[in-house]
Amino acid sequence: MTRPEKGVAVGIDLGTTSSSIAVLDDGRPIAIPTPEGAVKTPSVVAFAANGDVLTGQPASNQTVTNAGRTFRAVKRHIGTQWTTGDIDGRKYLPQEICAQILIRLKHDAEQYLGVPVSGAVITVPAFFDDAQRQATREAARIADIEVLRLLSEPTAAALGFRLEHQETRTLVLDLGAGTCDVSLVETGEGVVEVRAISGDNGLGGDDWDQRIVDWLARRFRNAKGVDLAADRVAVQRLREAAEKAKIELSVSTAATVTIPYVAMDAYRNPLTLEESLSRAEFEEITADLRDRVKAPIMSALEHSYWAETDKFDVLLSGSAGRMPGIQSLLRELLGSRCLSMRVAPGEIVAAGAALQAGILEGKAHNVLLMDVTPHSLGVGTGAGTITKIIPRNTTIPTRRSEIFTTAEDGQSRVRFKVYQGEHETAEENTLLATVELTGVKPAPKGEAKIEMTLDIDSNGIMQVSAKDLTAGHTQSVTVTSKSSLPEHVVERLRGRARRLAARTKRRASETG
Known part of the structure; x- marks a missing residue:
């Protein structure tokens, strides 16, 4: 392959049980092999008794003999308050464990390419919520990787399969080790447009x-x-x-x-x-697990504008999609609507991410990706309900506004809470941000007009603003999830990760 002369952007599929990394070479994505010659790295991290940190195949090899200090499938915990048990006086967050996997992938890529990794497009399950996406970004920051974009795994699979060159409708079922995603994708003339998504983050x-x-x-x-x-x-x-x-x-x-x-x-x-x-x-x-796959498939179809008579292809991504029971389920559910069913190669998601990285670097033909927001976003009301401003499956980037008013006479400040979720009751959803607008011109209740605006960019980053239309005052905030780590904590964890990696590398050179 052509060796780049300077830093290069890569695509990373950070998977539940295995991960992979790819790079664009002369317009084609190439999987970067591990030192063992494989294209997949086990998503396993182990803490050896001597203090070394093992990742990938070496960690997997000693899982049985070091079960209490070996961790796999930690991606299922990312964005939560989960930690490891005590490891030499410390407990590790999911972001730190995932960061070790990213460090290994980055190291393998730099050794193979001979140049630094300048940035990465990292894939995430399409149905990941804000906290899970933020935590994935934090894992990359701990690993010293600049995130160029978070890309939904089914979208990456469609891109990696080069569907943008085909005028087609495709149902992508990404059933990996830890999550189940369904995306309805329309492609053609250099455009990959996601029409609807659904999923189950607890099924894999x-x-x-x-x-x-x-x-x-x-x-x-x-x-x-x-x-x-x-x-x-x-x-x-x-x-x-x-x-x-x-x-x-x-x-x-x-x-x-x-x-x-x-x-x-x-x-x-x-x-x-x-x-x-x-x-x-x-x-x-496993019949009940198979039945659970039905719900996201039907939900995605119901939330799309595709007619019941529309036909489409099916692309299976993720190792679990190879099970005959899943393929027979799809045939039963879809019947004659399914024109064809194809199984994507295991490294297809990383390949799609590498293509997107190349596009962002200007090294590949431009493909217009149009993704959607997986969850509805809205504002809580005084009655304890939620007013949805951006419904789920809205194409992003997007900007939507809604006019609210005061609930009491003479109010000079108003507080708004922004939620993510589908429940009608506000507290049943995930609280993302609180915006307080001060300096509101006092008036009888119901007369003041306050415009709430939610703005989501292509990376899923949301900006929230509240504006008093009478007085002209505006207050805005960039949403960071409640699980988001403070900057000084990320820096501390990054330093810890560097020291662990340096210690392991030094010990390896001493014994090599």
């Missing part, structure tokens, strides 16, 4: 794995009288075996699971787990 391939884990543990307990669920190391071995069985069941009608020396009996004799799981049994124990 890991849930199918867990059902196999539970099934194996239950069968073993009934047969041997030993509860494997109480043994952390045994659970990790079950999890690894479950994932392999799930993959095998995508191509075979049965999978055999054998785990030698998984436990000891009462006489300290080693026990081996041996089970055969048929595809029919697998689909039976």
Whole structure:
């Protein structure tokens, strides 16, 4: 490939169980391999007893022997208050764990390309809320990566599949390890336009794995009288075996699971787990998970303007979309509306992100991306309800306004609360920001006119402003989520990440 002479922008698919990174080379996205030669890096971070931080395959290799200090699928916690347990006197936030994965990806890219990474387009689930998107940005900042743009994973898949060259309508189902996203996309003449999205941030391939884990543990307990669920190391071995069985069941009608020396009996004799799981049994124990995929598909279709007679293609992205049960579900739901069904390569999301990075750098033909906001945005009222100003699936960037008034005579200040969500009751939604407008000209209640404006840019960053139309006073604020870390905390965590990486690199050179 052509080696860039200076810093280069990359595309990063920060996944729940595996991540990948790609770069644009002569107009084509190229996956950057790991030192082990793979195109995917396990999203696993481990803290070794000697203080080293392991990421990727090395961390995954010692998961069983270091289960209590190894973390995977942390993306499912990003944007929440979750932390690790105590690790050498410290607890780590999801942003810090994800930052270690980003540091590894960045390092691999710089070693492969021979130049610094100048910035990155990072993909996120389409249905991620404001807190999750903010936390992803914080993870990148901790990793010393400039975020050029956050790009929805289904949109990246459509872009990576080069759908912009085809006049088509496509339903993109991105069912990864941790999240389920559905996007309805229209493409053609250099335009990729998202018409509607829906999703379930708590549904992914890991849930199918867990059902196999539970099934194996239950069968073993009934047969041997030993509860494997109480043994952390045994659970990790079950999890690894479950994932392999799930993959095998995508191509075979049965999978055999054998785990030698998984436990000891009462006489300290080693026990081996041996089970055969048929595809029919697998689909039976996961039927409710399969049913949950229906909701976001139907929701996306209902919120689009596509007619019930409109036909479209289906693009499956994410490893869990390869399961025959999911593909049969789509055929049942969509019937003749489905013109074709294609399975995207595993690195397609990173490829789409790399293309977007190249477009932003001016190194690729321009493609107009038109995304939508995944959740409605509105203002709370005195009655405890919410007035929606920007409905979900509104194309961004967008700017919308609504006129409000005072609730009492002589009010000189008014406070507005901005919420994200679909519930009619304000407190059932997520509070994003509070704007207080002072200097309102006193008047009888209901006479003052105050214009509330919500402005969202292409990155999903929202600006909120309140203006007294009589007096002309304006107050505005840029929305940062409640989980957003203060700048000094990000700098402290960035310094900690640098020290951990330097220590691990130094120790590796000493023992190499």
